[in-house]
Amino acid sequence: MSLELRDIHKHFGPVRANDGINLTVEAGTMHGLLGENGAGKSTLMKVLSGFHAPDSGEIILDGKHIRASSPQDAIGHGIGMLHQDPLVFLPFSVIDNFLLQSPGGLRLDRRSARREFEEVCERFQFSLDPSASTRSLTVGERQQLEIARLLWLGARVLILDEPTTGISAPQRVKLFATLRALAEEGMSVIFVSHKLEEVEELCQRVTVMRQGKVVGHAEMPTPASQLVEMMFGAPVEVEAAQPIELGDPLLRVKDLSVEERLLSIEALSLDVRGGEVIGLAGLGGSGQNTFMRAVAGLVSPAGGEITLDGKQIAGLPYRDLLDVGIQYLPAGRLEEGLVQGLSITEHFVLSDPDTPFFVDWDAAAEHAARAVTANFIKGRADSNAEELSGGNMQRLLLAMLRPGLRLLMMEHPTRGLDIESANWVWSQLLSRREDGTAIIFASVDLDELLRYSNRILVFFSGRVISEVNASDTDVEELGFLIGGKVREQQ
Amino acid sequence: MNELNTLIFTATPLVFAVVGETISEKAGVINLSMEGSLMLSAMAGFVIAFETNSLLLGFLAGAIVGMLVALLIAFSSIRLKLNQVAVGFVLFQLCVDLSTFLGNGHVRIAGPTVQAWSIPLLKDIPVIGPIFFEQNLLVYVSYLLVFGAWWYMFRTRPGLGLQGVGERPEAAHSRGIQVNRLRYIYTGLGGALIGIGGASYSLSVKIGWSFQHTRNLGWIALAIVIFGGWQPIRAAMGAYLFAGLLTAAQLLQEPLPDLAQVLPTIPFPLMILTLVVIYSDWLRRLTDRFPTLRAVFAGEPPTAIGTVFETD
Numbered sequence: 001m002s003l004e005l006r007d008i009h010k011h012f013g014p015v016r017a018n019d020g021i022n023l024t025v026e027a028g029t030m031h032g033l034l035g036e037n038g039a040g041k042s043t044l045m046k047v048l049s050g051f052h053a054p055d056s057g058e059i060i061l062d063g064k065h066i067r068a069s070s071p072q073d074a075i076g077h078g079i080g081m082l083h084q085d086p087l088v089f090l091p092f093s094v095i096d097n098f099l100l101q102s103p104g105g106l107r108l109d110r111r112s113a114r115r116e117f118e119e120v121c122e123r124f125q126f127s128l129d130p131s132a133s134t135r136s137l138t139v140g141e142r143q144q145l146e147i148a149r150l151l152w153l154g155a156r157v158l159i160l161d162e163p164t165t166g167i168s169a170p171q172r173v174k175l176f177a178t179l180r181a182l183a184e185e186g187m188s189v190i191f192v193s194h195k196l197e198e199v200e201e202l203c204q205r206v207t208v209m210r211q212g213k214v215v216g217h218a219e220m221p222t223p224a225s226q227l228v229e230m231m232f233g234a235p236v237e238v239e240a241a242q243p244i245e246l247g248d249p250l251l252r253v254k255d256l257s258v259e260e261r262l263l264s265i266e267a268l269s270l271d272v273r274g275g276e277v278i279g280l281a282g283l284g285g286s287g288q289n290t291f292m293r294a295v296a297g298l299v300s301p302a303g304g305e306i307t308l309d310g311k312q313i314a315g316l317p318y319r320d321l322l323d324v325g326i327q328y329l330p331a332g333r334l335e336e337g338l339v340q341g342l343s344i345t346e347h348f349v350l351s352d353p354d355t356p357f358f359v360d361w362d363a364a365a366e367h368a369a370r371a372v373t374a375n376f377i378k379g380r381a382d383s384n385a386e387e388l389s390g391g392n393m394q395r396l397l398l399a400m401l402r403p404g405l406r407l408l409m410m411e412h413p414t415r416g417l418d419i420e421s422a423n424w425v426w427s428q429l430l431s432r433r434e435d436g437t438a439i440i441f442a443s444v445d446l447d448e449l450l451r452y453s454n455r456i457l458v459f460f461s462g463r464v465i466s467e468v469n470a471s472d473t474d475v476e477e478l479g480f481l482i483g484g485k486v487r488e489q490q
Numbered sequence: 491m492n493e494l495n496t497l498i499f500t501a502t503p504l505v506f507a508v509v510g511e512t513i514s515e516k517a518g519v520i521n522l523s524m525e526g527s528l529m530l531s532a533m534a535g536f537v538i539a540f541e542t543n544s545l546l547l548g549f550l551a552g553a554i555v556g557m558l559v560a561l562l563i564a565f566s567s568i569r570l571k572l573n574q575v576a577v578g579f580v581l582f583q584l585c586v587d588l589s590t591f592l593g594n595g596h597v598r599i600a601g602p603t604v605q606a607w608s609i610p611l612l613k614d615i616p617v618i619g620p621i622f623f624e625q626n627l628l629v630y631v632s633y634l635l636v637f638g639a640w641w642y643m644f645r646t647r648p649g650l651g652l653q654g655v656g657e658r659p660e661a662a663h664s665r666g667i668q669v670n671r672l673r674y675i676y677t678g679l680g681g682a683l684i685g686i687g688g689a690s691y692s693l694s695v696k697i698g699w700s701f702q703h704t705r706n707l708g709w710i711a712l713a714i715v716i717f718g719g720w721q722p723i724r725a726a727m728g729a730y731l732f733a734g735l736l737t738a739a740q741l742l743q744e745p746l747p748d749l750a751q752v753l754p755t756i757p758f759p760l761m762i763l764t765l766v767v768i769y770s771d772w773l774r775r776l777t778d779r780f781p782t783l784r785a786v787f788a789g790e791p792p793t794a795i796g797t798v799f800e801t802d
Contacts, residue, residue, distance in 0.1 A: 051664055052801065070665030087661035089654055091790050098651050101665035108647055136778075259776070 001062055001156045001188050002027045003048075008057035010047055017043040017241060018054070019212040023466075025205075030179060030189045032203035032220075032385060035198070036231055036418035037391045038378070040212040041192045042084065045159045048190075049081035050074035061157075071139045080155030084162045084331070084416075086142040088134050095130040098149050120148040124178045138284060142172030147178065156183060159190045164198060165416050168444060169243070169479055176202060177458030196224050228419065236419050241426075241452050247274025247436045251295070252406055256304035256314075258294045264288055265462045268304070274436035277429075278445060279453030281469065281482055286459040288442035288477040289331075292409040295322040295440075295485060296328035322353075331368035333393040338385040344368050344396060345381045351400040375378065375399040399427050408432065410441040414448060426452060446475050446482075458482055493737055494621045501733035503528075503691040503704075504535060505632045508718060508725040509639050510556070512681025516643065516720055517676035518656035518794045519564055522578025525680065526585025527559040527707025528688040533593040535689025536699045537799060540601040548602070549689045556685020557678045564677040567798055568670045570703040586702065591701045604628050628690050632726075635683070639722035652676060656792030659799035669799050687711075717764050719789025723775040729758075734790045764789075 003025040010018040013380055025031040026048040035041045046052040048059065052070040059066050060227050061077055064358055074081075084240045098117050114130045122127055126144040134142065135363050143163060150158060160179070179189050179202065185357040199206055199220075206218045229235050229440055237349055260267040265287050280288040286390045293299040297318040306314040306322060318328075330336040340345065345368040349355050363483050368381035370406040375395045379388050388396065394417060401408065413429065414422035429439055430452070445450050453470040458481045466481050473481075506549055507528055514521045521527070531552035539548025559581055566572040604626045612623040622633075643649040652672065654662040659669045691704050710732060718725025739753035768789040777783050 049664070050666075070666060070668075071664050075666055081664070083664065087658065088663045089661060091657065091793070092653070096650060100654050101662070101667055102647070104647055105648050106648070108650060131600045192687070236633055261771070 001186075003157055003188055004058075004060040005044070005048065006010040006058040006060065008042055008044060008059075010052060010053040012057060012371070016212045018047065018057075021057070021209075021214055023207055023214065025188050025190060027188055028183055028186045029205060030183050030203045032199035032206040033190060033192045033209065034194065034199055034206055034227060034231055035209035036194055036340075036388045036420060037416070039209040039231075040207055040288070040298030041088075042161050045081060045161055045190065045192055048074070049079055060170035061076040068124050071098070075153060078154055079159070080153065080157070081159040082161065082163060083142060084165060086139065086146045087100070088137075088142050088145060090133075090135040093130070094128055094132050094134055094137070094145060097134050097145060097392070098130070100154070102149075102153065108228055116152060118146065118151050124148070124181070125246075139169035141169065141385045142173070143171075143175065149184075149397070155187075157188045157190070159192070161192045162416065163372060164195065166191070166284070166444075167356070169178060169446070169482060170283075176403070190290045192382045193278070196227055196419075199227075200224065201417070212319055231418070232420055237424065238419070238423060238451075241277070241430055242435055244275050246251070246276050250274045250276075250309065250436075250438050252305070253295065254307075254308045255296060256291070256306060256452075258290055260290055260299065261301045263287055263462050264302075265289060265294070268464060270457070272438045272440065273420055274406075274438055274453070276438050277433070277453050279456040279465040280440065280447070281443070281449050281456050281478060282459030284444065284480065287462040288459050289411055289460075290330060292411065292440060292442065296326055296409055298328065298470055301427035322402070325402075327401055327405055328408075329397050329411065329413070331399075333390065333397060334386060334403075335483070337397050338393060341384060343382045343384055344372060344377070344379060347385060347396065347400060351402075353402070361407075371399045384415065390416040391418065394421070394425055397427055398425065403435045404435065405432065407438050407440070410439070411451045412443055413441050414445070422448075446478050450475065450478065491663060492561055493741065495624060496634045497730065497733045497737045498622060498624055500695055500736070501665050501729045502538050502629050502632045503687040503695055504707065504711055504729040504732065505636060505689060505712065506724050507684045508686030508714045508729050509635055509706070509722050510680040510687065511711060511715045512680070512718065512720055512725050513639060513643075513652075513683070514560065514677045514793055515715060516652055516656045516675050516796065517680075517794055518659065518792055518795050518799070519567060519673055519680075520574050520578065520678040521563055521677065521684070522575055522712070523559050523563060524647060524684055524712055525580075525583035525706070526582035527684055527713070528691070528708040529589045530559070530585040530701065531555040531593075531685035531688030532692040532704045533589040533596075533688075535685075536601055536692035536697075536698070537593060538694055539689075540596060540599070543602060545602050545604060545693060548693055549686055552685040552687075552689025553682040553704075554685065556688065557682040560677045560681020561674065562685070568673060571798050576753060582708070590701060593703075596699050596701055598698060601698060602693065603697050617732050626694060628694050632698055636726040636746030637723050640743075643722065653792070656794055659794050659797070663799070663801060673799075678692075684711075700707050714757065716789075716791075717760070719787075720791060721789075724789075 005021055005023040008018050008021040021044055031231055033041050043052065046056045050073050053069050061070055066077050068079065074203040095114055095117060099108060099113050117130055126148060127142060128145055163175060183189050191199065203220055206220060207214055208216050208227065210231060210233065217226065225235060249271055253268060253270045256265060268291060281287055290299060292299045297316050301314050304314065313321060327380045334340060345365045348368045348371065349359055349364045365381050365462065372379060372381055377392050379392055379397045414425055450470050456462045456468050456470055458466045511524055512519055534555045535548045535552035537741045538551035539545050541747055565575050566577045568776065609623040619627060624757060633645050643652060651667050655667060655669050655672050663669050689702060692699055704787040714728040715725055717728040735753050735756050739750045742750040773787055777787055
């Protein structure tokens with residue numbers, strides 16, 4: 001299927017998300033759509049898949065004009081989209097998700113659907129249990145479910161919006177293999193990403209977007225620096241972390257154990273010094289987050305000791321730990337970190353421990369406006385949290401951190417962020433080391449772990465299976481430590 | 491035996507109402523006006539049946555009233571982006587007052603009644619026959635409704651779509667479902683069933699009309715929908731359970747006058763207890779281990795209930 005988009009316009013209120021986009025995708029190729037956060041990539045793909053109706057513009061599929069004014073039309077024309085957060089129904093079983101809105105008669109024939117589902121899964125070596133609850137699936141498995149469904153429905157153009165956000169390294173390898181196989185069968189794959197290395201690895205052609213417009217096309221291979229310049233309008237350099245002198249021992253965790261529904265942590269010990277950066281690696285849900293939550297006081301430990309500056313803190317509530325200088329930023333920036341419906345000003349008022357009973361809103365608004373400027377947040381003091389893009393939410397969260405922190409813990413600090421935002425986030429984090437703040441962060445991005453950590457702990461199934469100095473290892477070894485264990489287990 | 495027959499009979503209006511509300515809430519629209527729309531449709535059903543001397547027109551009037559109120563809630567949510575709870579609450583009050591005002595001329599008079607009719611052959615089945623099949627046509631329709639609604643929701647393709655619309659409308663939209671259109675349809679249908687429930691109260695169970703004739707029935711029905719975990723069969727069981735407790739209260743009035751006062755209030759703490767169990771970790775662990783139990787015990791509310799869905 002070859003595909004052409006002509007002069008697509010789409011606005012939301014005053015924002016021109018797509019401003020005259022032209023794009024051509026050849027049959028049987030993998031086409032990358034690059035751009036920083038908020039460049040309009042997702043909107044364009046939602047227009048193509050009929051999710052949003054465009055204000056104007058044409059879509060031409062195999063030389064024929066088509067109308068994709070609803071997702072139904074788009075699916076009918078063989079255009080299927082995998083959304084960034086897979087649009088599955090969590091309480092339903094896998095097979096019901098597979099069947100929802102599939103063509104067919106009145107009666108649901110789950111038995112024969114199961115067979116067909118298993119056939120599709122087998123073709124791509126997905127191992128999904130049709131009767132499992134979708135909620136129990138990882139993000140990567142939910143993606144596999146959606147891909148299987150779209151292919152079963154006869155998709156010939158497959159759009160993937162930031163598909164590698166939130167999936168593990170082995171799942172990514174599998175996803176890429178699947179996409180390559182599909183392109184070889186003559187499908188057109190549109191791969192939307194802000195991650196250069198992934199686009200370099202997969203795509204034959206690339207289109208770069210910036211601020212709602214196409215700024216250029218490139219045939220791969222094209223030097224990364226050139227693509228970065230197209231994305232941001234200027235070259236961006238990734239600074240290496242400058243080593244700093246580590247301070248005194250700060251945090252000591254001894255034989256920590258935590259019991260949760262699906263996972264328990266056993267006998268975990270760790271010593272962290274002031275200014276040290278500890279990276280937590282491992283497949284998603286191997287205990288990294290549980291560990292941080294236990295240290296932050298959000299989960300009560302079943303046993304063991306946690307001391308900060310020699311003081312026993314295990315089992316203290318989060319509020320008390322905030323006061324001694326421990327803070328935790330979860331991956332769910334909007335769900336757990338921010339309050340939907342509250343403005344940036346209100347967030348600052350809420351997070352400031354010294355806010356008096358009667359709030360001085362004028363002063364608060366001024367303070368918020370200054371923070372917005374100082375932290376390069378794209379938004380206004382009266383913007384609501386949910387209006388911000390992922391990168392700007394993270395900027396806001398960092399701006400709200402208390403001064404003089406002893407220990408900062410973060411889950412996926414740069415997930416979903418473009419290079420420029422990610423750099424900014426890390427420059428903020430690293431500058432806190434100077435005051436002796438220690439940082440513990442969990443990430444699935446191996447480069448990030450290697451670039452910024454002093455030490456890396458590799459988690460597997462609630463245990464630390466190895467601890468390495470970041471300077472003594474590389475991507476291959478770390479990938480093996482994370483993935484090698486998995487192979488051994490299977 | 492006779493009591494069980496009465497129990498089924500008196501629970502029937504409630505069965506219509508809870509199935510109707512379940513359908514509406516499954517699609518994501520909470521019809522909180524139920525206390526009022528039941529009452530108004532009970533009044534309309536009786537008055538129209540009395541004036542036209544036609545039971546069929548009476549039920550039709552009840553269904554239309556229930557549907558109109560429900561569509562008003564759907565419209566104000568979908569089109570006007572108003573809060574479903576607020577609109578439902580205001581409509582409840584409005585309907586109650588309207589029923590008093592419009593029904594004023596028909597208080598405490600005799601009128602048409604749905605006649606008892608036993609099903610040949612089935613009524614001769616020992617034990618079951620006299621309880622379930624010596625009723626009236628309305629009761630038999632309610633049996634079919636409960637199983638039909640269950641079958642539609644969980645065994646058919648459009649039924650799965652209905653669940654999707656109330657669960658995650660943007661995902662339903664991305665699959666090509668016309669979310670808001672379905673919400674109108676199912677809310678209207680659910681409202682019509684609530685209306686039939688109201689009319690069946692004044693034309694079959696407690697015949698006639700009086701001031702606030704169906705008082706509290708709607709609130710109870712709302713609680714039973716939750717008790718039923720948004721599943722028609724379980725909701726109907728909840729309605730029968732409630733009617734059973736009421737019947738028990740009446741029977742115990744003479745021997746135990748003190749206890750009989752308490753029994754009718756039991757359904758309410760029972761609802762709370764059910765919710766505690768439904769959301770407990772204990773049940774979650776159990777259904778994790780035995781997925782087949784999920785069909786019986788799962789009682790999650792539709793996630794998108796009460797929310798507005800916009801495509802842009």
